[in-house]
Amino acid sequence: MAEKNVITSMLDDLSKEQPIQTALCLGQNLNPDHHQLIQWTYFSVTEFLMLPFTQRYDLGFVLMDTDEFKDLAGIQKSQLLVKLRDLMAKRIVVVTALKDEQLMRSLGFTQLIDKTKHDQDFALWQFNILTYKHVPDWFNSKFWANPENWNKFRW
Template sequence: MAGQNVITSMLDDLSKEQPIATALCIGQNIDHHASIQWQYFNVTDFLSLPFTQRYDLGFVLFDTEEMQDINETQKAQLLVKLRDLMAKRIVVVSKLDDEKLLRSLGFTQLIDKTTHDSNFALWQFNILTYKHVPDWFNSKFWANPENWNKFRW
């Protein structure tokens, strides 16, 4: 019951940052947030699912009984497909053992593991905040046609 309240408040906070209309869930069927259209998939169905639409949110719960039987390769395939094709933003609830995999795929940790005694961590991937745009990535440092024949290298 408390877990549902935490998920609901987290979804409300995420909706304030970016609107969430569609979401998919893997690992446990959660559809108690009324303003979001949820779709639930198990791991095998999701890995064989063709790309038909991009969801606003992907929610993965690795810390469930259903997800205990999948191996590291399937976890990586699931997260990469979700990150690259299926979702704009991803939230993952996992055990502390999955830290290396999630960091290597570009996820950032939302809850610091030192602030609690439980064996779980909360991670997110948001394509809009994934990478800071460097200073050199603008037209000032590229070949500008208006400067041709003015300067010589």
């Protein structure tokens, strides 16, 4: 598992960007002592996959380098992350082994820690819906259709 001080410092940084009030944790019951303002909820993998959508959490934290995830196939990991990304959490942080890089990139996650900077077998990934896709310059009303023909022709 990733060092606790890396996780707690990362939580501090994420809290500065956007306030975190509710958090969901998968893989290990993680409840940092100094983050008492965050309401943590822990689920096992099987509980989470059967969990109906009742609320959206501010943060989803997944520790995929634990024993609970070692028996899961790639499709089950993908289902879990997609459900978490699309329904359950606004922002997701995932700790994985280096071998899961292709899965994480294919689901739209961005890497937080460069794997060449450390010797351990873990990578830190995030997904934030607010920064997932940058709006291109051409995607605004200035460049739509032919404004000079508005109210002249019916399309």
